[in-house]
Amino acid sequence: MATPRQVDVEITTACNLRCAYCSHFTSPGDVGEDLSLETWRDFFAELGRAAVMSVTLSGGEPFVRPDLLAIIEAVCANRLRFSILTNGTCITEEGAAHIAATGRCDSIQISIDGADPFTHDAFRGRGSFGLAVEGVRILREHGLPVTVRVTVHRRNVRSLPEIARFLLEDLGLPSFSTNSASHMGLCRKNAAMIQLTPEEHSEAMDILMDLAERYEGRIDAQAGPLADGRLWSEMERARLEGLDTLPGRGYLTGCGGPYQSLAVRADGAYVPCSQLGHLVLGYIGRDDLLTVWRTHPELQRLRRRVFIPLEGLAFCRGCPYVPYCTGNCPALAYNLTGETDQPSPDACLRLFLERGGRLPRARAGVGGH
Amino acid sequence: MDDVNERIPIANPAVVLREEFDDWAIVFDPDTGQAFGLNPIGVMVWKSLDGKGSVAAIARRIREEAEGVPEDVEEHIRTFMEAAVRLGLAGYEVS
Numbered sequence: 160m161a162t163p164r165q166v167d168v169e170i171t172t173a174c175n176l177r178c179a180y181c182s183h184f185t186s187p188g189d190v191g192e193d194l195s196l197e198t199w200r201d202f203f204a205e206l207g208r209a210a211v212m213s214v215t216l217s218g219g220e221p222f223v224r225p226d227l228l229a230i231i232e233a234v235c236a237n238r239l240r241f242s243i244l245t246n247g248t249c250i251t252e253e254g255a256a257h258i259a260a261t262g263r264c265d266s267i268q269i270s271i272d273g274a275d276p277f278t279h280d281a282f283r284g285r286g287s288f289g290l291a292v293e294g295v296r297i298l299r300e301h302g303l304p305v306t307v308r309v310t311v312h313r314r315n316v317r318s319l320p321e322i323a324r325f326l327l328e329d330l331g332l333p334s335f336s337t338n339s340a341s342h343m344g345l346c347r348k349n350a351a352m353i354q355l356t357p358e359e360h361s362e363a364m365d366i367l368m369d370l371a372e373r374y375e376g377r378i379d380a381q382a383g384p385l386a387d388g389r390l391w392s393e394m395e396r397a398r399l400e401g402l403d404t405l406p407g408r409g410y411l412t413g414c415g416g417p418y419q420s421l422a423v424r425a426d427g428a429y430v431p432c433s434q435l436g437h438l439v440l441g442y443i444g445r446d447d448l449l450t451v452w453r454t455h456p457e458l459q460r461l462r463r464r465v466f467i468p469l470e471g472l473a474f475c476r477g478c479p480y481v482p483y484c485t486g487n488c489p490a491l492a493y494n495l496t497g498e499t500d501q502p503s504p505d506a507c508l509r510l511f512l513e514r515g516g517r518l519p520r521a522r523a524g525v526g527g528h
Numbered sequence: 529m530d531d532v533n534e535r536i537p538i539a540n541p542a543v544v545l546r547e548e549f550d551d552w553a554i555v556f557d558p559d560t561g562q563a564f565g566l567n568p569i570g571v572m573v574w575k576s577l578d579g580k581g582s583v584a585a586i587a588r589r590i591r592e593e594a595e596g597v598p599e600d601v602e603e604h605i606r607t608f609m610e611a612a613v614r615l616g617l618a619g620y621e622v623s
């Protein structure tokens with residue numbers, strides 16, 4: 160692709176919260192400095208010239224930037240659409256009205272991890288639940304497309320049915336997505352109290368797959384227990400049926416990001432993705448976007464990752480799932496192994512089973528045992 | 529067709545042309561979020577919607593510059609313009 164379709168922009172490194180599993184703080188993206196509005200304006204003009212279609216504004220917490228609305232104006236002035244990732248606690252009527260008036264907002268994703276303050280605030284801080292729910296209300300009142308992300312952890316895994324009911328029935332959201340706290344940022348030091356054990360992960364997969372069925376497609380996931388449950392069930396079914404392979408499997412194909420998107424840290428460093436913040440490809444204002452996109456050796460290397468066969472990797476040797484596996488996320492692989500050209504041990508089915516995990520119960524149309 | 533009195537097509541300046549690979553492209557309307565794929569001839573047509581030439585003139589230029597252009601390219605361009613106008617991606621210069 161000649162230019163990125165989409166760019167993730169961390170417009171600030173600051174946040175009003177300190178969630179125990181925050182992937183930003185203590186990561187390479189935690190740069191301790193923010194760029195000026197002027198610098199971002201110039202950068203969005205460059206994105207416009209490159210015919211980029213959309214940006215995702217994140218942080219830190221984007222709404223703590225006092226000039227957020229001016230940043231959004233600069234985005235829109237350059238023929239871009241935008242999405243925002245937020246904890247939802249700093250949203251005002253005025254801000255929501257302004258965002259709605261642009262007509263360019265694709266989504267605003269708010270993190271809600273519980274159906275009550277006790278569960279949500281456990282790892283996000285006292286008072287954050289009430290403010291986040293109020294944030295959802297304000298945005299919806301202004302007709303904005305709100306989505307909610309639930310991070311599954313040890314303290315909310317058994318409350319998932321209540322969380323689904325709260326979000327889909329009480330709040331009446333059309334859908335929500337889930338993931339789990341992964342081994343990045345602050346989560347690394349708090350892993351024991353946050354990250355699911357294999358037993359809890361097994362339970363979470365079953366609960367979420369049941370809920371996804373019951374709420375008919377209104378719960379989704381790109382990562383975490385629900386995504387694992389679906390992928391691993393499919394892999395197990397393929398193995399039991401003795402299939403040669405599955406389309407696009409057997410290689411490190413877990414991430415197509417480097418083919419279509421790029422990210423920028425709060426200090427202006429180009430990185431392949433916010434979760435690969437250590438891989439600096441250049442700096443906005445100093446290095447030309449398209450030169451970085453088309454020629455940087457690290458990006459080229461990440462794009463070639465999809466040609467690396469799993470059977471050639473020592474980690475996967477002898478695994479019966481090799482022809483059906485994708486090796487999953489390179490950022491997670493990096494955080495756990497120090498290398499991106501490896502599968503992620505956190506999403507490895509063989510390791511999960513060796514550690515006592517269970518595959519989800521078989522369901523109509525979904526494999527497993 | 530005679531160019532005299534013909535309307536002059538022009539692209540909506542708010543719409544983005546994204547050239548992706550192998551001369552294929554997407555036209556993207558940031559106000560609606562809608563995107564439409566264009567083949568290489570479609571890309572040539574889109575780039576010609578500069579408010580300077582009629583559909584007949586655009587068809588002539590494309591026949592000169594590209595190979596394997598169908599005989600009825602002018603008709604294709606008119607159909608393309610009808611769709612583009614309907615979707616708000618292009619319009620006609622008001623003289």
Ligand code: SF4
Pocket residue numbers: 174175176177178180181182183184218219220245246
């Ligand atoms: S997870 Fe988000 S809301 Fe929580 S501390 Fe990190 S940046 Fe702030």
Ligand code: SF4
Pocket residue numbers: 469474475476478479480481484485486502503506507508509510
């Ligand atoms: S060892 Fe893990 S990552 Fe490798 S193929 Fe098997 S399940 Fe996939």
